[in-house]
Amino acid sequence: SDSESTGGGDPAAGGSGKTTAVKVGVIPIVDVAPIYLGKEKGFYEKHGIGLTLTPAQGGAAIVPGVVSGDFQFGFSNVTSLLVAQSKKVPLKAVANGVASTGEEGADFGGITVKKDSPLRSAADLEGKKVAVNTLKNIGDTSVKASVEKAGGDPSRVEFVELPFDQMPAALDAGQVDAAWVVEPGLATIKAQGGRVIASNYVDVAPDLTVAMYFTSTAYAKQSPEVVKAFQDATRESLAYADSHPDEVRRVITTYTKIPEATLKNVTLPKWPAEPNRSSIDTLAELGRQDGLFTEVPDLDELLP
């Protein structure tokens, strides 16, 4: 769907006045709507950035893409960035990506169960099978936080890894007892009568910063002007998206295939312009408790 100028231009040539080609690796989900919108609105162009967005499945391709310089920027959830940082992967977060709505029961992700499930709260998940998209990542960490908060024993929850798109079917068939799912899977499950029993992001921290855009430390050092321009343009895009939900819903149809009926019911996340440092601290602490890091990530190094 995107075929304009391809990236790989000399990133060091990012002086003001002319456009620098920049390639960003993104995941084609609701979360990255602002950057698509911002591109469409010309925010990036205005800052001298010729943006190319490449959809990829996840970190397996985006992180090495950024490290190798094939992408200048990438999109990733915060926990993954923390893990990378702890493993000395030379990454640097540069701009906010997406944040939880902070509203219990009305977030863009949540722990869902089947219509007729006896499970009522996160505490009931003890001894149950819960699907998350990736183990040892933001999903199980935050679900555990929910369980803990609801008074349950998080260590007794059994997690299973399952791609988001397969969760509705698995939940329906009773293959898992609960599923942590984000949009548009959430809307799909709700449409089938599924219930949200907890909003795990909200349970971690109010206004949790979920994902961020990042670059490699080498690129950050090499082309601070481009990074700066990207940050400014992204900030602008985030703010615009946050205040124009209708345009967001429209732009989503340009890079996803979310069926219209589903899209209507999708809960949009928040797109604050700045990351919430304290929520990231909480995530880091949760990650440490769950043993995600062998070494504590240096947040000052990582964050902008």
Added chain:
Amino acid sequence: MLDVRGLRKIYGGHGREVEALRDLTFTLDPGELVCLVGPSGCGKTTLLKCVAGLLAPTSGEVLLDGSPVTGPRPGMAVVFQEYSRSLFPWMRVRDNVELPLRQKKSLGRQRRHALVEDALEAVGLTASAGAYPWQLSGGMQQRVAIARALAYEPEVLLMDEPFAAVDAQTRAGLEDLVRKLWQERGMTILFVTHDIDEAVYLGQRVLTLSASPTVVQDELKITLPHERDQLESRADARFAELRTHVYAQIRAAGTRPAPTA
């Protein structure tokens, strides 16, 4: 017993059409031993395969006991010209000979083994029973194929140049063996050979096929006494006569042009 009527076979494909058999008609009585001779490439193998029910004729028909042959019949054994390729390379000689017998449900294990041992003994391969076919010489392989057919105790036996790869001495022995078993068991035998002496020595009749387009060129009744002996029979004046006759027929047959490509 065996009735071949107006048999015609045309091979096609790969840019080449060959009329292997034009029009063959002849009959074999039950328990008869008939030899078939003819120039190389005239269609003897083709005929045998049609009789065996392995090849569908283009026209005409083969009747066995009055009913048309449409596929292989039980009680029929074939010794193929390509003896080495007709042995199962993954089986030892003994198993190769035994395999068809396993299909005869009525045979007990004991009897089966006895038949196998007898047949191998008869062709002089007892010592090689445990070898694989590809460990044998050409002549030995051919004898395995013969042993397999004989052990099967067929009612109808079709043999396609079965002694081509064995030495004169062994050949004589095998000829006598075939005649002996034929007399004992009352089999019907159609025997293809290139050796005119052999044809005359073995058969009750000798059919000569012409070169392509193939018809039955000649039919000769062998007037030698029923009891035959390698030295005596061949020394017989009538033997020389018959042999000369057949040779003349083959000469006459062979002069036709080869099939066109």
Added chain:
Amino acid sequence: MLDVRGLRKIYGGHGREVEALRDLTFTLDPGELVCLVGPSGCGKTTLLKCVAGLLAPTSGEVLLDGSPVTGPRPGMAVVFQEYSRSLFPWMRVRDNVELPLRQKKSLGRQRRHALVEDALEAVGLTASAGAYPWQLSGGMQQRVAIARALAYEPEVLLMDEPFAAVDAQTRAGLEDLVRKLWQERGMTILFVTHDIDEAVYLGQRVLTLSASPTVVQDELKITLPHERDQLESRADARFAELRTHVYAQIRAAGTRPAPTA
């Protein structure tokens, strides 16, 4: 020219050990045509393969022009007993015959084609030049293998029962062809056959091998006149004498027990 000294070959493997050749010693002069006879399974093919350099002897050696044979030599052609498997099924008859000639860099295209056509003509297969081997009858396949060897114009020609699958008439023709080419080209020929008449008719000498354990049982100089004729030579009294001698030798050779499994 060809010197076989104390040749011994033992096949092993798969639970079976066979002493195919025990101790063979004989010599071929340049341009000589020697026939080799012996009971089935006595090791003729094995010997031929050792001479061709295709098989390493267990002990003893083969000398060609004074130097030991360690692998196939240029200028040597072999007609294998398993003629059908020695033809390449993916090539037409013509290409099968031509293939070895392509290796002779000195031959021009024209000459090569002429050689192929001549050879096919000589064996009577001109009309089938465009066919694939598997479209041919057994005898025709064998003739292709012969044509291939003849077209190659070898200095040494090894033939392993090359006429086993052809009819009497064709066989006589091929015998004369081999003798004619041998005289014209001065080849050295080692010719394995089961047909005693053929051995006597063709050769200058006939070597008889014994049954296994194999040694040279007999060596017979053929005292027939150099110019031979199918009718005349065979009618010669000396022919009958020689033939009887060889037959007796084979009889004597064949009575030994077969190799043990």
Added chain:
Amino acid sequence: MTPPPSATRPGAAALGLAGLLGLLLTVEVLPRSGVVSADYLPPTSRIVRALAVELNDRAFWRALGDTLTGWALGLAIAVVAGVVAGVLIGSVPFLRAATASTIEFLRPIPSVALIPLAVLLFGTGLGSTLLLVVYAAFWQVLVQVLYGIQDVDPVTRDTARSYNLGTWARVRHVLWPTALPYVMTGVRLAASVALILAITAELVIGSPGLGSRIAVAQTSQAVPEMYALIMIAGLLGLLINLAARTVERRALFWHQSVRGEAVL
């Protein structure tokens, strides 16, 4: 020169079509009868509708072109490399003995595990896709060639040796035709593996092509669209096989497997 024997008979084509229709019918009936939910396995009719939409999209055709480019290039490289390496290794006993363990060690390494390395080396473009495609398809061809080479008939081999055929002539006229049936199977295996890897690589890395479209459909919960794209992959496989069978009928007309059927 050699017309393929009785090419594809009309009967065979009809049967094949019947088989496919049976599959489509099953997929139509399964969700309708409630065996599976139509939300997760939509009936054929809905998939076909989504397919029609795809076919009308220019971007789809561009994606198809991208996928086929990666597939064809990767397959070509894998086949050539596999055949050359196979013939070399298979005909030189020393090489065979010396490389066996390494080959067996490398073969089971999944291409997907190599994705980060590929992206690091070749970025997210065609290069990475090619690396993954070639890595996966190469082994398929190689192993088939190795088995094919050892199938040479001993009499044929002796014939070639006795006539002093040179190395090239032996490879060309003996080894290659003998191994060809095996190679054909190898190529057919490699062709679909290459397609699978081309799509998977796009799916994960996001380089443009059918795979990335499938990924988008997946993350969008657009089930019919996803099946429509899978159907495209299946149809491609079908076409590729049809082509392979045609080549086989021409190249192997002499082989028992092909000529045996003309007579039967």
Added chain:
Amino acid sequence: MTRIVRRLLYALALPALLASLWWLGSRGSQSIYAPPLSTILSVTDDVWTTDRLTRDVLPSLLRLTGGYTLAALAGIGLGVLIGTYRAVRALTEPVLEFFRAVPPPVLIPVIMLFAGIGDTMKVTVIAAGCVWPILLNTVEGVRAVDGVLAETARSYGITGVSRLRRLVLPAAAPQIFAGLRQALSIGIILMVISEMSAASNGLGFTVVQFQRSFAIPEMWSGILLLGTIGFLLSVVFQAVERRALAWYHGLRASKGSG
């Protein structure tokens, strides 16, 4: 004795050479994704503990065994059927070719609909992936049964099960083994792929987990383990093949080769 030593030498020489090249080439590598071999080896002991081996590797191997066995049975069974009857081939080939071209990662959701998310699903995915080389090779092997042999069997009335056991399967065996050999490594690959979704243990799961959590040396050690497993399985396979195809190797090596 010397034969064993020589075989060992052959088996180890090239890997040793390649390993030393890798060692030297990666020495001091700063790249996060291509760590020095020394680093990879140094983590291996810690990663692949007995506990891990029983918790992750063993279940994986069991799934592999299950899937592979299933694939072998299905591949040979179907292959014989398809190879023997032309009508069956005409009917099924398009459908099979259709499925063959669908990438296992996208096939997994469909399989999950019917097989759930447990081990059944993983075994099915493995079987569904490695059946192809076995199937294709069996089909071709069966089609290529020598005409003279087939006629021999026919003329002696060897039909049905007996024909299958004594003619078709042995004749096709060399090619079937080629397929089985192919399937072995494909099975390992699919073991990894099947454990990429809906898993919570397994070797593939662990490798992917390492990859995602940027434990790159650990991931590489997992890949090395995969290769080693592949190699060890191939040694077992080779031994089985040598026994089962003794006649074939004897036949192919017979005559000449002096």
